[in-house]
Amino acid sequence: MRRYVVKRVAQAVGVLWAAYTVSFLVLDYLPGDPVTAMAGAGMDSGQVDPAQLAALRHEYGFDKPVLVQYTEYLGRAVRGDFGDTVSTGRPVTSVLIDALPQTLLLTGAALLLAVLLGGGLAVVATYTSQRWLRQLLLSQPPLGVSVPTFWVGLLLVEAFSFRLHWFPAFGNDGLRGLVLPALTLAVPTGAQIAQVLAKSLLTALDQAYTETARAKGAGRWRVHLRHALRNASLPALTVVGLLVGQLIAGSVVVETVFSRDGLGRVTAAAVTAQDIPLVQGVVVFGALIFVATNLVVDLLYPLLDPRIVVASDRRASFA
C-alpha cells in the first residue's frame, strides 16, 4: 500500500513536470512577449523606447536562450516560486493562493450538486417503472452536456436574480451568492455523471447477481440501492475524477459570467494580459489539483470494490 502511494506520487510529479514543460514550450512559441504587452498597456502613445524594453527583457530574463530560461524557471518552480506577475509585480504563488479558496468553494459546491443531482436522476430514472418518466429523465443529461455553460449561467441569472430576486447575480457574498454559479457549473458535470451512472446501473441490474437478490425475496428498492448501485458507482467515480479538471476549466467561464473572484478570473486576466509567469502558475496549479483528486479516486476504488487490489506490482500473471 505504501509503495503504491509512493509510486503514484512519483507519477504525479512526472505529470506536473510535463504540464510545466508543455506550457512553457507553448508559451515560448507564441508570438509576442509580456514585456511588449506590458509596455503597450502602460503607454498611451504606443511609442516605447526600444532600449527600455530591452532592459526590461533583460530584467525578466526573456533575452536568454530558451533552454537557460527553462532550467532557471524550473529550478525555481520546484521550490514553489513561479516568479512575479508581469502585470502587478506580486509573486505568482501568493496571487494563486489568494484566489484558491473561492474557486475551491465554487467547484466543491458544484461537484456536490452534480453528484446529488446527477446521481439522483440516474437512480430515479432507472428505478421508475413509468416509461414516460424514465424517458423524460434520461433525455435530460444529453441536453445538460450540450448547452454552453455561459448560456446556462445567463439563463439562471435572468430567472432567479432579475425576475425572482432570489439570489444575487454576481459577487462573492456568502452562500446565497454561491448558489447560481455552483448550479451553472454543476449542470454539465452532473449531466455526465447521470449518463454514466444510469448506463452502469442498467448494466448492473441486468447482472445475474441481481436476480439472485430478487430470488432471495429482496424488494426492488433494496436490489437497486444495496446491490446494483454500489457496483455501478465505480465507472461514475472514474468520471468524477476526470470531471474535476473540467470543473476547474469551467470556473473560468462561470467566474467571469458571475463576476466572482477566483482562479478562473485570474486565469482569464492572465491570458488577456499575456502574463506568462501567471499563466504557467495556473497551469501547474490546475494540474496539481487534478492529479491529487485522481489519486484520491484511485485510493477509493478498493474501498468500493474488493476485487481491486492496490498493488505496486501489477504485472501479476494468471495461470
Added chain:
Amino acid sequence: MTDERENGDDVTTPLLEIRGLSVSYRTRRGTVPALRGVDLDVWPGQVTAVVGESGSGKSTTAHAVTRLLAANGAIDAGTVRFGRHDLVTLSEAELRTVRGAQIGLVPQDPTVSLNPVKRIGDQVAEVLRIHGLATRRSAATEAAAVLDRAGLPDAAVRARQYPHELSGGMRQRALIAIAIAAQPQLIIADEPTSALDVTVQRVILDHLQHLTEESGTAILLVTHDLGVAADRAQRLVVMSQGKVVEAGETRAILDDPRHEYTRRLLAGAPSLTAARPRASVSAAQADAPPLIEARNLVKEFRLPRAGGETRTLRAVDDVSLTLRRGQTLALVGESGSGKSTTARLVLRLADTTSGRVLFDGTDVTTAKGAQARQLRRRAQLVYQNPYASLDPRFSIGEVITEPLRAFKVGDRASRLARARDLLDRVALPASTLERRPAELSGGQRQRVAIARALALSPDVVVCDEPVSALDVSVQAQVIDLLAELQADTGVAYLFISHDLAVVRRLAHQVAVMRAGRIVEMGPPEDLFTEARHAYTRELIAAIPGGRHPSPAAADRPPAQRA
C-alpha cells in the same frame, strides 16, 4: 399423460402444480412465445428434472414459477399453484414472502451470480434478514452455520471473504447456502453445475441431494444434461419448443422413450451412449509418422509477490507427448490442469520455460518471425465459444477466407470458391456465405469455425473444448463432423476437453492431465476399461449418467454405464 403413474405414488398432492403456463417475450421483432401451455408437477421431497435443448423453454419455466422473468417476459396464461397460492396472481409484495423463504433458487453460473462487492456471509445473511429469520446480531453467526451446512469448508472464514476469493465450486456452495438458508419447501436449480468441472459437479450435486433428502425439500432441476437428470431425478419432464413432450418416471422414460424428440435427445447424450462405436474415426496407426513431438515441456508463471519472495506457478510440469499424422490426441483434465497451456506451448502461442517442441521434425521451441508464421499456417485453432470467436461484423464468407487473405493465398474468386467448398464440407448451404454470425445457431457457428480452421489445409487443428458450449444433440453432430473431416483430409487433432465422454468418441490417444502433469496416457478403450491412475477413475466416475437414483441402480453394473 402420466396420471396412472402419479396415482400410484403414495404422495397425494403435488407441492407445485403448473397448469397451462404460457410465457412470451417481447422483442423488437414482435412477441415471441417461449412457453405454450406447460403442465408440470413437483411432488414433495422428490427431484423433478426438466431436460431439453437451449431454447426449449426449460429455464423460462423455472423462472416463471416465482415470476423472475427477464423484464421483457410476461406470463400470458396458466396457473402456478404452490401450496394454497397461485403464484401467477399473487401481488409483488406477497410474492416476496415466497421467494427465498419457501422457494429457493440455485442459479446457473456461480461465477456471476454473487454480488462481487459484498462478503459471502452478508449475502447469505441477507435472506435471513429479509424474511425476519435472524436479528442483525445473530445473522452473521447463522449465515456461517448455513454455509457450513452447504458444505463450505472453513465456513466462518469464508463468510468474511468476497466472491472472487472463492473457486467456482465454493461459490456454488455459497449460492446453495442462500437457497437453503430459510429452509424452503422447494428449490429450483437452474443448470446448477454446468459451469463447473465434472468432478466438482458431482460433489455439489451429491451434497444438494443429501441436503434435500434430509429435510424433505423438493427440487426442480433444470438441466441440458440427460446424464445428470438420469442420475438425480425420480421424475423427468422433457421439453421442446416451449412444450412438454414427455413426462413421467425417469427410469420409464429412459428405458422406453415414447416421443421422437426424447429418443433423439437420448441418442445425442454422449454420457449415456458410451457404447456407441466411434463411427468414422480412422483406425489408429501406430506407425504413422509423428507430427508434433513435445519433450519435457515446462511452463512457469510468476505469481504476484507476497512477502518479498517471488513465487512461481508451474502450470505445465514435464509434459512429453506425441501427436501422429492424421490422428487425434486428446488432453483431458479439469480447469487449471494445464491442458490449454500445453496446447499454447505446442502452437508457440506462449514461450516455454524449458523443454522442446518438434513440429514435423523441426525444432520450433523458439521459432520466431517467418518460421512462427509458417507454423501458424500449418496449425489452426477451433475455440470453445463459437459466439465469441467469430467477428460479428464479418460475413461468413469473410470469416472463412480470412486465413487465406492473411497468407495471400489465391485471388478473390478462388478464395470464394474455396469457402464454398469448405461450407459444403461442414454441411452448410452455400447461401450461408452472405450471412452474418448472429444469424446462425451455435452449432452452425462452430461449423463455420471449423471451416475457417481448415481453409489453409493445415496439418493439425487444435480444438479447445470445441463442443462444450453447444447443446448435446448438436455436440454429437459436430463430433461426427470432426471425425469425418479427419478421415477425408488426414488432418490431425489436438483435442482439449474436460469431458471424457466426448473424448472417447473421437480420440486415438488420451492424455489425462492433473496439476500440470500427465498422469496417464493411452488409447481411450484402455483408459475406460482399466484406468491405472486413481484420478482417471475419478474422472470416469464423475461422468453423469453413470448411475440411477434409488433402488434401480442395482440392476445395472456401473462399469457398463460409465
